[in-house]
Amino acid sequence: MSNETASFGEILIYLIGGIVFISGGLFTAWIIRPKRPNEEKLTTYESGEDPLGGAWGQVNIRFYVIALIFLLFEVEIVFLFPWATVFGREELIEATDGLWGWVALSEMFVFIFILALGLAYAWRKGYLEWDKPEIKPSDFKGPVPTEKYNAINHKYSKFTSEQPKK
Amino acid sequence: MNWMTTIFYFFGAITVLSALGILFTRNVLHATFLLMLSFFSVAGIYVLGNASFIGVTQLLIYVGGILILMVFGLMLTTKLNGKALVTENHNRLIGVLLGTVFFSILSYIIIFSANFEMLKSNKTLPENAVEFIGINLMSNYLIPFEIAAILLLVALIGAAVISEKRKEKQE
Amino acid sequence: MSTIIFFLPFILIYTIFAVYGERKISAFIQDRYGPMEVGKYGWYQTVADLLKLIQKEDIVPKKASKKLFLIAPVIIFTSIFCGFVVLPITSSWEGTLTQNGVYFLLAIVSLDVVGILMAGWGANSKYSLLGALRSVAQIISYEIPVTLSVLCVIMISQSLNLQEISYQQGILINAFPDMENVKNYLFGISALNIDVTNWGGVFTWNIFRAPVLIPVFIIYFISTLAESNRAPFDLPEAESELVAGFHTEYSGFRWAIIMLSEYGMMLLVALLGVILFLGSWNTPLPNIGNIMLANWTTGEPETIAGNLWSVFWLLSKALMWIAVQMWVRWTYPRLRIDQLMSLSWKYLTPFAMFLIFVSGLWRLLMI
Numbered sequence: 221m222s223n224e225t226a227s228f229g230e231i232l233i234y235l236i237g238g239i240v241f242i243s244g245g246l247f248t249a250w251i252i253r254p255k256r257p258n259e260e261k262l263t264t265y266e267s268g269e270d271p272l273g274g275a276w277g278q279v280n281i282r283f284y285v286i287a288l289i290f291l292l293f294e295v296e297i298v299f300l301f302p303w304a305t306v307f308g309r310e311e312l313i314e315a316t317d318g319l320w321g322w323v324a325l326s327e328m329f330v331f332i333f334i335l336a337l338g339l340a341y342a343w344r345k346g347y348l349e350w351d352k353p354e355i356k357p358s359d360f361k362g363p364v365p366t367e368k369y370n371a372i373n374h375k376y377s378k379f380t381s382e383q384p385k386k
Numbered sequence: 387m388n389w390m391t392t393i394f395y396f397f398g399a400i401t402v403l404s405a406l407g408i409l410f411t412r413n414v415l416h417a418t419f420l421l422m423l424s425f426f427s428v429a430g431i432y433v434l435g436n437a438s439f440i441g442v443t444q445l446l447i448y449v450g451g452i453l454i455l456m457v458f459g460l461m462l463t464t465k466l467n468g469k470a471l472v473t474e475n476h477n478r479l480i481g482v483l484l485g486t487v488f489f490s491i492l493s494y495i496i497i498f499s500a501n502f503e504m505l506k507s508n509k510t511l512p513e514n515a516v517e518f519i520g521i522n523l524m525s526n527y528l529i530p531f532e533i534a535a536i537l538l539l540v541a542l543i544g545a546a547v548i549s550e551k552r553k554e555k556q557e
Numbered sequence: 558m559s560t561i562i563f564f565l566p567f568i569l570i571y572t573i574f575a576v577y578g579e580r581k582i583s584a585f586i587q588d589r590y591g592p593m594e595v596g597k598y599g600w601y602q603t604v605a606d607l608l609k610l611i612q613k614e615d616i617v618p619k620k621a622s623k624k625l626f627l628i629a630p631v632i633i634f635t636s637i638f639c640g641f642v643v644l645p646i647t648s649s650w651e652g653t654l655t656q657n658g659v660y661f662l663l664a665i666v667s668l669d670v671v672g673i674l675m676a677g678w679g680a681n682s683k684y685s686l687l688g689a690l691r692s693v694a695q696i697i698s699y700e701i702p703v704t705l706s707v708l709c710v711i712m713i714s715q716s717l718n719l720q721e722i723s724y725q726q727g728i729l730i731n732a733f734p735d736m737e738n739v740k741n742y743l744f745g746i747s748a749l750n751i752d753v754t755n756w757g758g759v760f761t762w763n764i765f766r767a768p769v770l771i772p773v774f775i776i777y778f779i780s781t782l783a784e785s786n787r788a789p790f791d792l793p794e795a796e797s798e799l800v801a802g803f804h805t806e807y808s809g810f811r812w813a814i815i816m817l818s819e820y821g822m823m824l825l826v827a828l829l830g831v832i833l834f835l836g837s838w839n840t841p842l843p844n845i846g847n848i849m850l851a852n853w854t855t856g857e858p859e860t861i862a863g864n865l866w867s868v869f870w871l872l873s874k875a876l877m878w879i880a881v882q883m884w885v886r887w888t889y890p891r892l893r894i895d896q897l898m899s900l901s902w903k904y905l906t907p908f909a910m911f912l913i914f915v916s917g918l919w920r921l922l923m924i
Contacts, residue, residue, distance in 0.1 A: 302520030450667030
């Protein structure tokens with residue numbers, strides 16, 4: 221058994237420790253808590269209304285695209301980690317007369333640049349845009365004349381980015 | 387049996403059992419989460435096989451990335467209207483036939499391409515596998531490494547184009 | 558000795574005080590008193606809350622997918638708790654010695670996304686599902702800048718081992734194996750030829766050793782706020798629109814586990830940030846001439862004084878970080894989801910990629 225594998229034994233201790241701790245807590249709670257279910261209690265919460273249908277349904281494609289871009293970046297990062305621990309090693313740089321560091325850095329430059337192209341493509345094509353809420357101007361006519369509002373807006377305009385309407 | 391072997395069989399059993407669970411459960415979402423368990427225990431097997439970097443990568447990519455993608459994909463492609471997502475059986479005969487053929491091809495490849503002689507060799511492992519991988523990526527395997535970047539770029543663009551088409555159809 | 562005997566009780570005690578602290582801080586910011594009833598100044602309020610939560614009924618909605626719903630909190634907590642395994646606590650008490658170090662931490666913490674998805678889908682409630690989807694999209698989007706900023710530190714320190722990174726940032730640098738002859742220069746530039754190895758203190762912290770890490774530090778701080786679903790990035794549990802996000806349907810002790818994981822995540826990112834950027838368990842006080850403040854407040858490794866000083870500095874910095882997180886939460890309004898996504902993908906990620914090059918150049922110029 222190598223040291224590396226042995227060091228994962230401790231991770232296993234954490235894994236088991238975490239599960240045991242939670243199970244212990246849940247068990248304690250199970251002993252002392254009441255269990256009196258009724259129809260009302262077991263309905264899904266929907267702010268006091270009776271729930272209409274379930275929640276399981278189609279989700280927006282945005283989430284899928286974001287997960288996809290994330291996955292590709294994650295793969296890139298997996299390559300970056302081993303590189304990051306060796307590219308600036310003094311002994312390697314000395315062994316190659318200072319060549320190693322610059323070569324490794326420029327190789328990684330090319331690698332990241334290609335992926336940055338991908339990000340730029342997704343950006344340009346608008347996959348990074350999220351659906352923005354459309355703000356519809358209300359046709360509500362209040363008793364306060366518009367000029368009064370504009371005057372107030374103008375007075376505090378240095379706090380907001382929007383210019384008062386003329 | 388020592389500790390290592392016990393843990394190995396433990397992870398192996400979880401892998402196989404959760405894989406069987408995927409086969410027999412009807413609920414597709416349950417199947418995906420069983421797949422997570424399977425991925426997780428495969429990571430454990432990698433670690434036991436002295437490939438801890440691969441094991442951690444398995445966690446990062448498969449459990450933290452691909453699984454999320456699969457769940458989103460499932461949620462995206464189904465019109466459920468509040469019912470659980472279940473599969474049904476069709477075309478049993480063809481299914482069994484195809485399954486058997488695939489299984490025999492895969493087991494043939496695995497058994498005959500595996501180099502069991504390597505088990506006997508006493509090749510010493512590099513002291514620090516992460517550094518070893520890093521140095522090799524930058525020297526011996528530079529071309530595959532840069533090609534991987536291009537592959538990732540192509541995958542990104544391809545995926546984006548496909549989802550674009552789907553989006554148009556939806557609207 | 559496994560660090561679990563420290564972290565498991567510590568997370569619980571810290572959470573009790575952090576919840577109390579958060580309520581008091583928010584009360585101070587909003588000019589109210591906060592909890593005042595239970596004990597003097599409401600000291601036992603969270604203990605009472607915890608006792609109450611254990612006694613509460615565990616309600617599983619009838620429409621929920623029972624298995625997923627019940628397992629999810631365990632996965633969320635365990636994955637975050639496993640992240641603590643690689644952290645060092647003192648100069649001579651470290652976690653596991655795996656060569657993957659911080660890489661393992663990032664991998665295992667990304668598992669809590671699966672738990673959140675399970676919780677949200679399993680509950681079969683509209684609020685839960687929407688909250689879980691938002692939460693997952695947010696966490697995976699901000700995982701990229703977090704990982705890239707961690708990577709910048711690794712490039713400067715050339716190690717994945719958090720204990721080695723800790724030793725590099727103080728006067729004990731030469732006490733670590735294989736680093737007997739390493740020197741720290743001011744701003745990491747050897748050309749300046751100002752040797753700060755024996756100054757210690759803030760001068761050898763990573764943000765001072767390589768000032769390029771200051772913007773990296775800011776990116777890390779912002780993205781970890783989003784990773785732990787804290788305001789101003791608390792859209793997943795935006796009370797005014799989603800009730801409580803993915804844990805709307807949870808009650809009793811299961812809800813407590815989810816809360817515990819949220820506070821555990823805050824502690825984890827704070828500890829990791831302190832270790833990576835703010836000198837880990839090293840003292841902030843430098844040696845000035847004959848006044849050996851750094852030596853006095855560090856102590857030798859393996860001694861009682863050394864252990865106590867280092868755990869004191871590490872935890873006080875981390876708790877200070879958490880106080881800042883709370884301050885931010887009660888000061889800034891919540892972001893909108895499109896702003897959230899564009900902040901991550903259009904600002905933080907490209908900027909972090911750029912900083913990787915700068916850190917690479919800096920590292921090569923450091924030698």
